[in-house]
Amino acid sequence: MPTTATPDREALGELPNPMGLLGVEFIEYSTARPQTLGHSLERLGFRPVARHRSREVLLYRQGDMNIVVNAHRPPEAPPLPDRARIAAVALRVRDAASAYRRALERGAWAVPTQVEVMELNIPAIHGVGDSRLYFVDRVGEFSIYDVDFVPIPGVDPRPPALGDMKLFGVVQYIGFERLADWSAFYAELLGFAELPPEAHFGVLTQGRILASPCGTLHWQLIEPAIDAVDVDTEEMLERIAFATPDVLATVAALKARGVEFVESSGGVRTDRAGAVTRPSDTGPSFEFVRDPR
Known part of the structure; x- marks a missing residue:
């Protein structure tokens, strides 16, 4: 999910939560x-x-x-x-x-x-x-x-979260000029509110972020790049993002467990703000952001 300044969640005011x-x-x-x-x-x-x-x-x-x-x-x-x-x-x-x-x-x-x-x-x-x-x-x-x-017998039904990880949000790929449509979809049905364009989290700066009225979930909408060639315009839920109080410590712990991260691709690299795992045939990519909460 995108980068730079952490938005003040209270700046949105008390959002109506019609869906509970x-x-x-x-x-x-x-x-x-x-x-x-x-x-x-x-x-x-x-x-x-x-x-x-x-x-x-x-x-x-x-x-x-x-x-x-x-x-x-x-x-x-x-x-x-x-x-x-x-x-x-x-x-x-x-x-x-x-x-x-x-x-x-x-x-x-x-x-x-x-x-x-x-x-x-x-x-x-x-x-x-x-x-x-x-x-x-x-x-x-x-x-x-x-x-x-x-x-499953013998398994702890409540294993603790590694590095105090929590679910932070979902990244959705959308088609060209579909930002308004999907923003309206989540706002009208679920009460999500669009954060200011300059409000970003993590290391990926593109897209627009919507915040849930309960303050626990962020939904990032990413359009294809205008100048992209042979771009895949399929609309889908692309990946999930986890929040952690210390991105670098969590990344170090995950690397020790065999997780690989994107270090230099399209301006993406691991830093204190966030990190993205490298997709492979062993699974999809996942994102980590510094928990603003």
């Missing part, structure tokens, strides 16, 4: 190579803590962050991608049914759900590309994982 957003419950990746992605996540400090009861799905966790690795493919569905892609973001809300109805009333497209016996029906709307936005209100003492997942 409380943060992110989980990020879901879809992949035909779940072990490969799992290896990447474990090097970042995540641990597999539970398996889905009826599907090829694993839950990884560290601290308050949950990542779902989904390798389940229904018979009629197209092949899963080899390279992991963000398939969904599950948003914590005060009332999932109310949030879902409100989103539909404002023009969101519903995602038909197909659940097995004894599985939860989690409401969802269409996001960018083929991604989904879920609404979850079962958190804390009794969560969605208590219904749909079985704990």
Whole structure:
């Protein structure tokens, strides 16, 4: 996510929170190579803590962050991608049914759900590309994982976060001249507010950042470069960003675990403000920013 000055979160004032957003419950990746992605996540400090009861799905966790690795493919569905892609973001809300109805009333497209016996029906709307936005209100003492997942024996269900890492935000690639459209989408449906253009985090300066009304999530929209040649204009959720109080210390700890970082590419290099991991066949890239909170 972008760089320079840290914006004063209070400068936005008390944002209205019509959906009752409380943060992110989980990020879901879809992949035909779940072990490969799992290896990447474990090097970042995540641990597999539970398996889905009826599907090829694993839950990884560290601290308050949950990542779902989904390798389940229904018979009629197209092949899963080899390279992991963000398939969904599950948003914590005060009332999932109310949030879902409100989103539909404002023009969101519903995602038909197909659940097995004894599985939860989690409401969802269409996001960018083929991604989904879920609404979850079962958190804390009794969560969605208590219904749909079985704990892995002998595993700590709450592994601590490496370097006090927290989920910071999501990076979304958008098409040419689509900034206004997507800004309006997140503002109208979820109550996100656009930060000033000069407000940036991390080491990547392009794009516009939206802040959630609950103050826990940032959504970065990045358009293709105007002068780019043969640019891929596919719209998608590209990567997730983690916040840490000390980027260099976290990077050092992750390098010791085998994680590689981009050191010189398009002006991107690791520094105190942020870092980006090098994408490879072992998994997608991830971003780290100095926690402004």
